[in-house]
Amino acid sequence: MKLTSVDMLAQRRETLVQRTAALAREVRVCAGTACVAAGAGKLSDAIQREAAAQGLVLAVDGDAADVEATVRLVNTGCQGLCQAGPLVRVLPQDAFYCGVRPKQAARLVSEALQNNAVIADWCAVSPQGQRYATRAEVPFYRHQQPIALEGCGAVAPESLDDYIAHGGFAALVRALEMSPEDIVQTVEDAGLRGRGGGGFSTGRKWRIAASASASERYVICNGDEGDPGAFMDCAIMEGDPFRIIEGMTIAARAIGAQQGFIYVRHEYPKAVARLDKAIVACREAGLLGAGILGAGFDFDVEIARGGGAFVCGESTALMRSIEGLVGEPRANYVRSVQEGLYGQPTVLNNVETFACVPAIIARGAAWFAATGTPGSPGTKAFCLVGKVAHTGLIEVPMGTTLRQVIFDIGGGVLDGRPFKAVQTGGPSGGCLGEAQLDLPVDFDALTAAGSMMGSGGMIVMDDRTCMVDVAHYYLSFLQSESCGRCVPCREGVAQFCHLLDTMRRGTAKPGDLDRAIRLAQDIAQASLCGLGKSAPNPFLSAVTHFRAEFEAHINDRTCSAGVCRDLTVFAIDAQNCTGCGLCAPACPADAIAGAPKQVHVIDAQKCTGCGACRTVCRDDAVRALPRNLPCN
Amino acid sequence: MRSPTPMLIIDWRKCIGCRTCELACAMAKGSPEKLGRPRIAIHRPDDAPIPMTCLQCLEAACVKICPVGALSRHPETGAVVLDENRCIHCQSCVAACPFGHISWAEESRTPLKCDLCDGQPACAKFCPTGALTYK
Amino acid sequence: MPRAPELNDIVAKYPPGKPRALLHLLQDIQTAQGYLSREAIGAAAQHLGVTETRAFQIATFYKAFHLTPRGRQTLRICTGTSCHIRGAMVLADEVRKTLGAGPGATTADGAFSIELVNCVGACALAPVLLVDGEMLGNVHPGTVARRLKRAGEAP
Amino acid sequence: MQLVIDGIPCTAESGETILQVARRNRIDIPTLCHHDALEGVGACRLCVVAVRAHAEAVDAQVVASCMYAVKDGLQVDTATPEVRRLRQTVLDLLAARCPDAPEIQALRERMGGDAIDYAPAVDGSKCIMCYRCVRACEAIGCNAIAAVNRGPQKEIAPPFFDATQRCIGCGTCAAICPTGHIAVTETPQYREIWSQRFAMAQCAGCGAPFMTEATREHLAGLGKLKPDYFTHCAACRQRDAAARFVRVGT
Known part of the structure; x- marks a missing residue:
């Protein structure tokens, strides 16, 4: 049904909210990548079979129309604690069960869904044996504060109705009432910084694009999450796709764009499928296309699929790729916000940034800025992975310390081994050691420490992780992902990789460390694009904090971690x-x-x-x- | 239409085939140690000597065909001159000249054509008989 | 040859003369045929009005594309950071030992093509193998053979 | 607008690059991938210079002078110790990639810096990936070659590494290559380039080969020239023109 006015959207929401309120309970089965791999799909099927067998009428996903239904089953996006999947959350009790097997579906239906009970013996247990009756008590969730991930794990990702019922597109309605200038000002006042890496002010970026004189402007959502060890954007695209569309539409309204693109890497086929469905649903509902919500504002979104090239996360390369060219970056002396896609002003933000926008518009700049640090307001999503006890997807207020993230949320290092390092920012970021654990997650604090926020990978390393090997890993990743255009990156990173490899193999010569450091500095200075300029970061930060380990590899030919x-x-x-x-x-x-x-x-x-x-x-x-x- | 700039005029009836023009050009286009390749040549159809060199056509085929705009008309001399830094060595101009006035120097991979020596053509200066004049 | 009409059908889905669609069209062809044949790249280029030179350049630049026929199943070894530090390379060795073919190769019987891939976004389950898209998480070297066998039997 | 390069005040037009302005003022900046006629790619990074926004600015940024558009008041230094070191590194890296390219070795010696010998490439070619050939081929309108693969495996090749109709065997790529990487075999009958053999057109006058048949067709196809231009080599055309000249003149 086409929503031709703001009022129609409000009525639709009212109807949906009433129907949802009529349901007694809601069971959310996590259908994120990890939970599906652990059998969440089979679990969801089993719950539906059992419900039918026990005469319980379920409303599944967005389908709230069945008036007979008393319980709703939602296959949600990633709920966060990936390592313990499949995850099940039952509302309104907020009971939270980990590792639920399909054969447990009968009991889930009969006790939790029919009888409203919390199944005590399934609840998560603390190391001290304390049962967590609700999800909110679980330490993994207790310290989190979701904004970008608010809908991920809550809404039915393929249902526009469910998104609307959860307050979706209310921000767009607000934005339609505001002048474009007011939208830009609100985003600027909120202090939102780009969640994709550099942390450039989103509001300022929008302002430059809006003020550039041009006939056409574009909005691009960068979903080419190339950092190995990060899947925040994937989770949002799969788990809350409408939110991205809403964020982009608000951006389009702010800068005067008519066309948007979402660039998604090909390794995420499910994200492509979800976004595709969401775009079609929005077009049918009049939330994309000509005259959105009956207002005189046109905007449409197209998906561009990446082809497996990390360098396409670099903005100029990404734009070339959308244009159907080889994804080689161009020298960044002209800002793409002024001359971007097809030479037109282009706002490019990543998935998480766009996911923050609806919340900022709906609740105001002051609300957003109240969270986080003065320099980095709001929250940040991270993928807490590696040698950490509780791996998964998290979102914390900026300013939370690494120690809180790794130990309070992550439950410390896996198997109780000693903590050695944490890597943030992916191949452009760096490794931080024990001494940096009390550093707050904040764009400027991490950069000052020689790492960076990056898109939000956070990889925990224990004493069985070798820093030379990690540095070599990142450099060999960058070597194979270099586009090959400029000499310092193509030849330099390869030589650099070779130097690190000799260290791993015990064939390095004294002085090689200094050579590697000089080469690293030269690559950083002379490379054409940001990828090359930041390529040496993982090495330089590792040398800063773990120099002795490099020296032991070269001089003593020993690897204390036992990895080389x-x-x-x-x-x-x-x-x-x-x-x-x-x-x-x-x-x-x-x-x-x-x-x-x-x-x-x-x-x-x-x-x-x-x-x-x-x-x-x-x-x-x-x-x-x-x-x-x-x-x- | 009379050209506003001086022109190299060939009066072949005065040519005695002494080849001084070729030598003068080779010296002008070479160095004291090594002669250059001359941009002018004496041909002898029907035994009569005739000096042949670029006519600096107003609608020059070489200028039109050059894919990178390396050939252009000099604003002062009116000569069609080659910007060697722009030349991509494709030889299109060599192929295009209907009179064969552009030759190809394989060793330097450059097309060779008369550029009127920046307004002081050596061939005309040294021609003993006035077969070549610049006015 | 059933392949030719299929290729034409995929190509015909895209409006002719729209070079921007090249990456998408090549992806669709590869999804349908498993790899990009010379004929397919040529057909895509001609339809969209780009040179074969550029189409080949694109096909070799993006890692998503394969220019040679693939095995019946694709085994992907995730080499994301999380998988790396949890032993992805040990798994790769084990795969080589089990199947007799390592990354970048196809097994002699044509059953598996093996590739190393950048992060597949399942870092929490590291190390991860993917058999034709089915994800095997927390794989340890001792169980590679068994889990591959089971995955191989899946319909 | 005004800028200062190595202390020399220079005047420049908007849209010019630092390199253009420097060369016009006879300030030497070494380049490899740059070519005046071809669009800049910023690939070799040999032309890096240090720039500051204005005379009082302290922070210098290293940029590729072939790509960086001049700005009013810009302060450019083409030979700071840092710039020299970066150029040295670029040449050291290229020397390791192309041990058999004398042009690179010569440039490296000319720099006279503190050279580092990196591990030489196992199958070192002479290609420095400057893209001059690719860009020249594009300028001619053939687009027969491109950079294929990526990263260290990147190389210049025709589609499918095979014979292609797009190549006319004109040899421009080989002529513009700064290191002589592109192999050309010439005989009176054929020219072989990119492993593709092209028949030579023989001059109708003297019988000498003067261009490939495919080049002749390409030039005729451009529609800019009459087909009968292409039957004779330049020397024979000049001779024929002389004969016509005589006849017209008498």
């Missing part, structure tokens, strides 16, 4: 070995011998140093030892 294979052999600590037999089959080199219940032994000659045995050992019985390479 050429420098490491593994041995079994007889004291700890229980003879469980897990390690022997895991060894790719067949280097482990031992009878069941007997202490196992690793043949040092055969050991390739891969560490598979240590990965699988549950008794902390595998030790990494220096390989004692012959002198070269």
